[in-house]
Amino acid sequence: MEAKQSASMEDYLESILMLGEGKEAVRVSQMSKALRVKMPSVSSALAKLSQEGLVEHKRYGRVQLTPEGERVAEDVFHRHEALRHFLTEILNIDPETAAGDACKMEHTISPVTQQKLAKFVEFVNQPPEGPPKWLKIFHHYLRRAKLPEEYIARCLKED
Amino acid sequence: MEAKQSASMEDYLESILMLGEGKEAVRVSQMSKALRVKMPSVSSALAKLSQEGLVEHKRYGRVQLTPEGERVAEDVFHRHEALRHFLTEILNIDPETAAGDACKMEHTISPVTQQKLAKFVEFVNQPPEGPPKWLKIFHHYLRRAKLPEEYIARCLKED
DNA sequence: CAATAAAGTTAGACTTATCTAACAATTTAT
DNA sequence: ATAAATTGTTAGATAAGTCTAACTTTATTG
Numbered sequence: 001m002e003a004k005q006s007a008s009m010e011d012y013l014e015s016i017l018m019l020g021e022g023k024e025a026v027r028v029s030q031m032s033k034a035l036r037v038k039m040p041s042v043s044s045a046l047a048k049l050s051q052e053g054l055v056e057h058k059r060y061g062r063v064q065l066t067p068e069g070e071r072v073a074e075d076v077f078h079r080h081e082a083l084r085h086f087l088t089e090i091l092n093i094d095p096e097t098a099a100g101d102a103c104k105m106e107h108t109i110s111p112v113t114q115q116k117l118a119k120f121v122e123f124v125n126q127p128p129e130g131p132p133k134w135l136k137i138f139h140h141y142l143r144r145a146k147l148p149e150e151y152i153a154r155c156l157k158e159d
Numbered sequence: 160m161e162a163k164q165s166a167s168m169e170d171y172l173e174s175i176l177m178l179g180e181g182k183e184a185v186r187v188s189q190m191s192k193a194l195r196v197k198m199p200s201v202s203s204a205l206a207k208l209s210q211e212g213l214v215e216h217k218r219y220g221r222v223q224l225t226p227e228g229e230r231v232a233e234d235v236f237h238r239h240e241a242l243r244h245f246l247t248e249i250l251n252i253d254p255e256t257a258a259g260d261a262c263k264m265e266h267t268i269s270p271v272t273q274q275k276l277a278k279f280v281e282f283v284n285q286p287p288e289g290p291p292k293w294l295k296i297f298h299h300y301l302r303r304a305k306l307p308e309e310y311i312a313r314c315l316k317e318d
Numbered sequence: 319c320a321a322t323a324a325a326g327t328t329a330g331a332c333t334t335a336t337c338t339a340a341c342a343a344t345t346t347a348t
Numbered sequence: 349a350t351a352a353a354t355t356g357t358t359a360g361a362t363a364a365g366t367c368t369a370a371c372t373t374t375a376t377t378g
Binding site: 027028029032039040042043044059060 | 354355356357358359
Binding site: 186187188191198199201202203218219 | 324325326327328329
């Protein structure tokens, strides 16, 4: 029943979740700062989300997610996290760039991709004692643009 | 000096590149179909891109990229391809979903991420005789949600 | 070659999301 | 407790991108 939200609306919902860290209610001014938009933009977004039953907000009061709103916000957050982990842990991208990219991509990634991405990160962290050797070799490759002889040899043997 | 293009404008440019397959000029109606927008939307986009010197287009005529427009279109296309290859070859996502996701994400991915993603695909295809064993194991993991004993054993030995 | 069809454009409406300016409520501090 | 500062809202403007309807140009074809 929940109409699909726009990227903007997803951002507003997500920010309420993040700023409230789960349970606390949140101020319009906080959201305004966090999202780098002016307060009237927040007001207007909240009116809409309130209408749709995703947030609780009375004039001049604090903002809170409804259970339904929380569900949506958490979904956005999961997409964000799947992307961020992948970008930092596997592609070895610096945390700021990764967070920035995740923020933008989180709105367009499909459920399938989100899930597989999460699985991939899980897979990489699964082997006992952290990341597997091939990942270290990839990170070396990122720096040198060349594979170590030893890796090639091993791959050949495996096939 | 080229102003950064919006997602929409990037799509228009990319579609000219794709439909022209490099050299041929393209019709408004083709773009309209390919992008699933009505012709007036294409007209208006072309007016803007023409203004900015990215496309060549005279009334009722065919559409062509300028060298500068081609540069931008190819950049978008490279982002698209980096994403698509990653999604299909590594995450094992079906071609349609992958292409769809790539179309949406291509507009928000940063240059750093695009490059590292491409490197990753390159890395995976580098070992002689195609994809390395760990990738096959990941694909198995996607289906079974469990790592084969043998893989764990090998990782342990390596560390 | 004239009639019709197809392709393209123009004009104008609508939506979403943003902003500024002006006003109103609430909080803080004197 | 009242003045000042902060916080929030309302109203209205603007920009991007889409659409429909009406019109124009180009192409097709009998």
